Amino acid sequence: METYQIYSLTSAVLFVIGIGGVFMARHFIKKIIATIIMGGGVFLSLVSFAARDALAFADPVPHALVITGIVVAVASAAFALALARRIYQLTGEESFTIDK
Amino acid sequence: MSVLIDIILAILAIYLALQSLLAPRLSQSVFLFFAFGLALALAWIRLGAVDVAITEAAIAAGFLGALFLDALRDFSVSDTEKQENTKADQSLVSAKNTNSPWLPRLALGLGLGLFLLISLEAVWEIPSGGGLTELAEAMLPASGVEHPVTAVLLNYRAYDTWLEIGVILMGLLAIFAVGGRELYRKPVMAVQDPLLRQVILFFTPVLFLFGAFLLYVGKTGPGGAFQAAVLWGAIGILLHLGGWPVFAVIPRWLRQLLLTAGLGFFLLLGFLFIAGGNALFEYPPAYAGFLILIVETLAAISIAAALTAIFANLNQMKETPNETETTT
């Protein structure tokens, strides 16, 4: 088993954990964390594919894509956090409640 | 032997991800998320992606973790009081529809299991293609830098990087729109602790130097604009927390200049290239290294300013409603 194969399998598991978290988690912060974990799975799969056909160095294009992606994911998570805190301040709710 | 390390790391990452979603208390799940980011950074070092590892450890674990910790001030205060309320609510809800919850849960579990199998199979069966390694390596002498990842980020795919700076700026604007009414205020209670102030003052030049080092070393090795930007942003965050709110002190035009310098200079450069008869962001090879260094520096300053502003804005969200209550 090669190194990259372990991590590409891990990436699939992480992505599914993230999706499960997005559905199951109640609190806003946990939902945001779940989306970040999903993103981590996607980035891990990209980088592990880059490590697959490495010559002198690994394929730099996925690396650059992943760096860009991490920063964008963090920016959107920060926005989501701002929304969550605002909702909490205005309504006092910490999760999406369907009842009533 | 090395495969063993990889397997342990993979299991650790999966375990931490699961635990950070399943942890009963919010603070636990935030700290487990910190640990998850660091485990992922180690995995990236194992895969040979040192740039990505630095970015992950600095932005995704460090900066985002700091934002989550700051958000905990909001949410965890009411944790104990609210616990009973939510529990009562939950029992009410579950009493109302006791028979329905297991069906969607079963469906969700089955769907997730199926999805896991499909994605495992897709990842396993991915066809081996050449990738762009050879092309990136062949064009490296003309790019002006010696490190392939920096070459991709700032030369081959400069368009992406330019738009990414724009995305961060958009995120900041959206947070402005969501947040309070006043953009920057001095924190209500500044830190009075003398030791903390001294340590922050000590770390400011150190972090600045370290960021500049990362920025410069990006030309030849792992490092570059984003990693430097996070370190410089950390200076702003530390100063903000230590009672020197940088963004509340400096004049408005300077703030706006700092925030837009990277995006603006990048765009100006692109237009100049077009005026000179090249394509957008097609550097003339003779000056490429120098131009890339300038672009990286300005981009790092802009991103650092944006990160500081995001943190400062989220940090002062806590105090905003009290003020509106007292004024109205």
Added chain:
Amino acid sequence: MTITELITVILLVVGCFFFLAGTLGVLRFPDLFSRLHALTKADNLGLGFIAAGIALHIASPWSALKIFFIWLFTLLASSTSCYLIAKFQREQHKPQNGKEQE
């Protein structure tokens, strides 16, 4: 195995031992202050040993200097944050210091 490699291995193993001891302390000690004590003291010592071992392994003075600075800054940051956490705990929960015990 040369003598340098042997010393490197010994230093790394000692560093790992201190990390293990520190982790055990965090998990088993009863209250926050002794946990902080275990975390900062044992772990920084372990980090120092590991840094020394790696610096010996790389054997270039420039890298050794950088590794030394990493260790120094980690010491500074961890001791400051330890102090801040302890101070916060004292101010917030003055009557319930031993509350973590239960």
